[in-house]
Amino acid sequence: MALLVSLGALLACLCAANAMTDPVIVTMPSEVVNNTETTVRLSCNLTNPTSPVAGSHWEKDGKKIENSADTKPNTVIQYTISKADLQSGGVYYCVFLTSPKVNSSIEVKVLPHVKAYKHSEQGNENDKGVLTCTCHSYPLPTDWQWFKVIGDKKTLITNGTERFEVRSTPDKSILSIGELDIEKDAGDYECLATNEVGSGSDKIQLRVRSRLAALWPFLGIVAEVIILVTVIFIYEKRRKPDEITDGTQYRKSNAATNHKDQNVRQRNCN
Ligand SMILES: *[C@@H]1O[C@H](CO)[C@@H](O)[C@H](O)[C@H]1NC(C)=O
Ligand SMILES: *[C@@H]1O[C@H](CO)[C@@H](O)[C@H](O)[C@H]1NC(C)=O
Ligand SMILES: *[C@@H]1O[C@H](CO)[C@@H](O)[C@H](O)[C@H]1NC(C)=O
Ligand SMILES: *[C@@H]1O[C@H](CO)[C@@H](O)[C@H](O)[C@H]1NC(C)=O
Numbered sequence: 001m002a003l004l005v006s007l008g009a010l011l012a013c014l015c016a017a018n019a020m021t022d023p024v025i026v027t028m029p030s031e032v033v034n035n036t037e038t039t040v041r042l043s044c045n046l047t048n049p050t051s052p053v054a055g056s057h058w059e060k061d062g063k064k065i066e067n068s069a070d071t072k073p074n075t076v077i078q079y080t081i082s083k084a085d086l087q088s089g090g091v092y093y094c095v096f097l098t099s100p101k102v103n104s105s106i107e108v109k110v111l112p113h114v115k116a117y118k119h120s121e122q123g124n125e126n127d128k129g130v131l132t133c134t135c136h137s138y139p140l141p142t143d144w145q146w147f148k149v150i151g152d153k154k155t156l157i158t159n160g161t162e163r164f165e166v167r168s169t170p171d172k173s174i175l176s177i178g179e180l181d182i183e184k185d186a187g188d189y190e191c192l193a194t195n196e197v198g199s200g201s202d203k204i205q206l207r208v209r210s211r212l213a214a215l216w217p218f219l220g221i222v223a224e225v226i227i228l229v230t231v232i233f234i235y236e237k238r239r240k241p242d243e244i245t246d247g248t249q250y251r252k253s254n255a256a257t258n259h260k261d262q263n264v265r266q267r268n269c270n
Contacts, residue, residue, distance in 0.1 A: 023048045025094065025104035032108040034197050036086045042106050044094035046075040051098045059093040059103075087113060089138035112193035112200035113137040122207045123185075129177040131204050133191035136171055141193035144173035149188040149203070157189075182208045 026045045046053065058068035058079045068079055077094055089110035095103045117132035135141050146166055147154040159166040163178035173193070177185055186208040192201040212219075 021048050023050055023096075023098065023102050025096070025102060027094070027104050027106050029106070031106060032081075032086075034109065034111060036083070036110055039083055040081045040086060040108070041078055042081065042092055042094070043076065043078040044096075044104055046096050046098075046102065049075065049096065049098045049102070050100070054097040056094065056096050059095060060090050081108065086110065088136065091138065107138070109139055109195075109197050110137050111198045112141045112195050114191060114193045114200045114202045116191065116202040116204045119203065120205045120207070122209060123177075123180045124209050125182055125211045126179050129180045129185060129206060129208070131175040131177075131189055131191070131206065132172065133193070133202055133204075134172045135193045135200070137200075139195045139197070140170035141195050142170070143194040144168040145192045145194075146173070146175045147190040147192065149190050154190065177206075180208045182210055 024047045026047070028043045028045070029040075032040050032042075042058075053073040053075055055069065055071040056074060056077045057070065058065045058077075065079070070077065075096070077096075079092065079094070081092070086108065087110065089108045092106045092108060093103045094106075095101055112135045114133055114135045117134065121129065121131055123129040131146075133144075144166070146157040146164075148157060149155075157164050157166065157175065165176040165178070167174045167176070173191055175189065175191070186206055189204045189206060190201050191204070192199055
């Protein structure tokens, strides 16, 4: 009995000792929120490695960051995120090449960076209008909203009301407007995405062409044909009475002109 207790104590002690010597990575900073103004330096400090450190690198989006690999046995490593890379945010990993490998992550969170697929959209009257916005920054939006903008007044567009339909995934939102109306639907729209840091938006101008405008090229051709036909018709009408008078003169003509007539007939036979 006493032996079992002391064995248990020994095991507990070993486990505790083992827990104390587990590798630990301290990250600095622990996370980055809404800092898109300056560059940010990330650092990882590894203590109690399980084996000598054979090197290290940094990863983002499951990919090794170019030029971040190091073969030195450093236990403290750093990586500087450029201002450009800060715009999109992401999850950065520092990886130490011990056996087994160990890593830690630092989340870089930014406001949603929203981009309209096209800033100017065009639709035909009575057709369906489609406006699209995307966002690929980290963390992805948890909510999307659409507004109709008139001057400095914004009106929230509710999914399923009137002819509006909103379909959203975390990285994309699509506003569909059924049967476009020139008066009601042309104008400015705003898509707004929200994540835990805050909100970001973009604007789209929608232009609605009248059915008639879409038909203009066709109507132009029709008008041209009508004018042409009219001109030909008028010309023919004007010419005919002359021919008739010519004909009567012809029949009344004397032998001298009859000779000409024969010539004409002969030519006609040839
Ligand atoms: C994030 O930063 C922008 C400008 O850099 C600022 O306008 C905004 O208020 C900040 N948002 C939060 C939630 O700190
Ligand atoms: C790394 O962590 C160890 C242990 O916590 C500490 O003594 C050391 O000063 C740290 N090094 C740096 C560069 O922060
Ligand atoms: C970090 O370590 C965890 C646990 O060992 C592992 O599942 C994960 O794939 C590692 N991530 C990277 C980026 O190395
Ligand atoms: C809008 O309504 C449609 C149809 O009722 C639905 O499929 C869709 O998921 C809704 N979108 C949002 C963003 O709730």
